[in-house]
Amino acid sequence: MSDGPVVSLKSASKVYRLGEQWLYALNGVDLDIGRGETVAVVGPSGSGKSTLLNLVGCMDRPSEGEIYIEGTDVSTLDQDHLAELRARRIGMVFQFFNLISVLTAVENVEMPMVYSGKGNRATRQDKALEALEAVGMKDKANRYPSQLSGGERQRVAIARSVINEPAILLADEPTGNLDSQTGRKVLEVLGRLSEAGQTIMIATHDENVVAHASRTVHIRDGRLVEKEVG
Amino acid sequence: MREILTMAWRHTSRRQGRTTLTILGIAIGFGAIIAILSLSFGMKKSIESSFDLIATEAIVLPVPREVYDSSQGAGQTGQQPPGGRIFRPGANQRPTRIEAGSIDQETLDEILQTPGIESYTVRSSQVPLTILWRDRQIRLAAIAIDPEAEEQLGQITIGSGTWPDYREALAGQILVRIGGIGQGDQITLISESGDYQDIEISGTVGENREARFGALPNIPLLISFETLDLFTNTTGYSTLILSAQGSKEAKVLADTIQAGYPNLTVLTYDDFTETIEDTLDQYSFFLLSIGILAVAVAAIGSANTMIVSTLERTREIGIMKATGAKSGFILRGFLFESALLGLIGGIVGVIFGYIGSNILEYMVFRLNIGGLAATAASGFKPHIPLWLIPFSIGLAVAVTLLSGSYPAWRASRLDPVEAIRYE
Numbered sequence: 031m032s033d034g035p036v037v038s039l040k041s042a043s044k045v046y047r048l049g050e051q052w053l054y055a056l057n058g059v060d061l062d063i064g065r066g067e068t069v070a071v072v073g074p075s076g077s078g079k080s081t082l083l084n085l086v087g088c089m090d091r092p093s094e095g096e097i098y099i100e101g102t103d104v105s106t107l108d109q110d111h112l113a114e115l116r117a118r119r120i121g122m123v124f125q126f127f128n129l130i131s132v133l134t135a136v137e138n139v140e141m142p143m144v145y146s147g148k149g150n151r152a153t154r155q156d157k158a159l160e161a162l163e164a165v166g167m168k169d170k171a172n173r174y175p176s177q178l179s180g181g182e183r184q185r186v187a188i189a190r191s192v193i194n195e196p197a198i199l200l201a202d203e204p205t206g207n208l209d210s211q212t213g214r215k216v217l218e219v220l221g222r223l224s225e226a227g228q229t230i231m232i233a234t235h236d237e238n239v240v241a242h243a244s245r246t247v248h249i250r251d252g253r254l255v256e257k258e259v260g
Numbered sequence: 261m262r263e264i265l266t267m268a269w270r271h272t273s274r275r276q277g278r279t280t281l282t283i284l285g286i287a288i289g290f291g292a293i294i295a296i297l298s299l300s301f302g303m304k305k306s307i308e309s310s311f312d313l314i315a316t317e318a319i320v321l322p323v324p325r326e327v328y329d330s331s332q333g334a335g336q337t338g339q340q341p342p343g344g345r346i347f348r349p350g351a352n353q354r355p356t357r358i359e360a361g362s363i364d365q366e367t368l369d370e371i372l373q374t375p376g377i378e379s380y381t382v383r384s385s386q387v388p389l390t391i392l393w394r395d396r397q398i399r400l401a402a403i404a405i406d407p408e409a410e411e412q413l414g415q416i417t418i419g420s421g422t423w424p425d426y427r428e429a430l431a432g433q434i435l436v437r438i439g440g441i442g443q444g445d446q447i448t449l450i451s452e453s454g455d456y457q458d459i460e461i462s463g464t465v466g467e468n469r470e471a472r473f474g475a476l477p478n479i480p481l482l483i484s485f486e487t488l489d490l491f492t493n494t495t496g497y498s499t500l501i502l503s504a505q506g507s508k509e510a511k512v513l514a515d516t517i518q519a520g521y522p523n524l525t526v527l528t529y530d531d532f533t534e535t536i537e538d539t540l541d542q543y544s545f546f547l548l549s550i551g552i553l554a555v556a557v558a559a560i561g562s563a564n565t566m567i568v569s570t571l572e573r574t575r576e577i578g579i580m581k582a583t584g585a586k587s588g589f590i591l592r593g594f595l596f597e598s599a600l601l602g603l604i605g606g607i608v609g610v611i612f613g614y615i616g617s618n619i620l621e622y623m624v625f626r627l628n629i630g631g632l633a634a635t636a637a638s639g640f641k642p643h644i645p646l647w648l649i650p651f652s653i654g655l656a657v658a659v660t661l662l663s664g665s666y667p668a669w670r671a672s673r674l675d676p677v678e679a680i681r682y683e
Contacts, residue, residue: 084677087582089581089582089676089677089680090677109586109587110586110587110588113581113584113585113586113587114584114586116581116582116583116584117583117584117585118584120584122582122583124579124582124680128575128578128579128582128680129579130267130576130579130580131576132267132270132271132274133266133267133270137263137266140263141263141580141583141584141585142583142584144263145580145583145584145585145586145589146584151262190583191583194584
């Protein structure tokens with residue numbers, strides 16, 4: 031584990047071709063995120079927030095520039111290495127929870143450990159239950175996603191994202207599909223993780239989320255327009 | 261691995277309608293193949309089980325004669341040159357009828373001088389007779405046999421009662437079933453010329469479960485030659501069955517007689533099984549083609565199910581990939597699901613095949629659809645060899661794996677960003 035930034039983007043761009051035109055979803059972004067930081071990425075719809083999260087989350091590769099996760103250049107890794115990195119070092123929380131419908135809460139939480147080949151069945155289950163307990167969902171561990179409310183599903187998704195103790199937790203509009211009260215509970219969970227030293231990057235429109243961040247970056251038309259310390 | 265199996269099972273069991281139909285398709289395809297193969301195996305097994313008994317026998321039959329009308333020139337019967345082919349009196353002349361030939365007493369005596377004959381029996385041609393019994397008239401064909409020689413040869417078995425003596429007859433299974441005639445019944449037999457005689461049924465023919473080419477399963481009435489003389493003056497024999505010491509001796513005996521008597525057809529076990537197996541192979545090939553077609557349809561059905569499944573679960577694939585699943589994990593998951601369909605389909609297919617083989621046996625051999633029963637041996641049962649069960653299930657799994665490989669590969673190649681956005 032390096033002492034440098036957990037995430038570092040060097041002139042990272044993502045370009046899509048639309049007919050004869052080239053569209054810059056992200057244009058020459060430089061950004062470092064230090065260990066334990068909670069960074070809120072704010073910007074209007076289509077500004078490039080999700081693209082930025084996808085690149086940092088190793089779900090996509092930059093068209094130009096470099097991205098380092100804990101000092102490793104991920105720009106040139108193949109799909110299997112990127113998948114391994116996603117399983118071991120990156121946690122993802124989505125706006126629409128994205129749990130697997132045929133798995134129970136505890137099984138959903140276990141899956142990143144299964145993908146990364148960590149532990150045996152008992153170890154995985156114990157750890158998944160611990161993670162569920164941390165988000166207040168242990169008592170509903172054996173329920174299927176369809177038997178849970180939106181807030182409960184999001185808390186299970188957070189438990190899944192941290193099961194492998196990732197270098198960074200990426201959350202794309204985590205409260206965007208929740209009512210304000212439920213959203214507050216989810217933010218409390220994220221807040222506790224941040225206090226525990228978890229590095230977090232959140233794409234959001236929610237002012238409450240921004241208030242919890244240690245730093246906020248604004249993005250417009252694929253460029254970081256200002257950086258401010260929260 | 262356990263997680264892959266769990267997910268495959270839960271996905272399969274959640275889509276009950278689609279899964280059931282797909283499994284049904286696979287089961288019908290493989291059931292059809294098993295049923296068809298079981299008939300073929302059953303037939304061959306039945307023939308093989310009788311090998312020891314038949315292998316030492318040779319059957320001598322007269323070649324049927326073509327008879328020409330006098331207006332066409334000669335009014336003569338066809339002459340038979342060496343090789344058994346029949347000479348026709350004129351190039352454009354056609355026979356007016358075919359007469360079943362017979363072996364006369366003189367020829368029989370000559371043949372019996374051939375070295376290597378251990379025992380023999382002769383049978384008459386079929387004699388048309390009418391039975392009068394309990395105010396009913398039944399037209400049938402009787403055959404005269406030599407009861408002592410038949411008993412020794414063992415091709416005909418007695419179901420009940422005794423072999424027929426003078427003025428007695430042995431009722432065939434068909435007469436017992438249709439006519440309701442049994443041992444001890446008194447019947448009146450009337451010849452075509454109107455002669456009638458009272459006859460007692462001495463017994464019934466047993467159900468012969470072995471493939472014997474002289475077993476006479478469908479002959480209604482068997483009488484002695486002495487009883488036959490009461491109705492007709494016909495001499496000569498329609499069949500001569502010879503028994504040799506071993507199968508090789510039987511073949512030598514058959515070849516010797518055939519060489520000396522080109523007007524006769526001499527058959528051994530080999531000729532008999534060859535004929536049956538040729539017929540069987542033709543039937544099996546035809547039915548197997550239908551079975552293979554059914555399997556192809558099942559494979560397409562399975563591929564379709566898996567393609568729909570991957571489309572429906574595109575978002576789930578995206579979630580799995582986003583949270584760290586490699587392409588291989590996704591590929592294995594869908595392949596397992598395909599294999600699961602094949603496994604269940606294969607198991608159900610074996611059950612369908614067992615039921616189907618019994619239905620086919622009933623249709624083909626009992627109802628005689630396709631006329632195979634006359635060619636086939638009596639006492640046949642479909643046979644599913646043990647190896648066919650795991651083989652069929654394995655093949656079902658292999659076929660569904662093959663048909664599911666493209667959808668699985670496609671699923672594994674999905675881009676996580678695109679997949680997770682899929683609605």
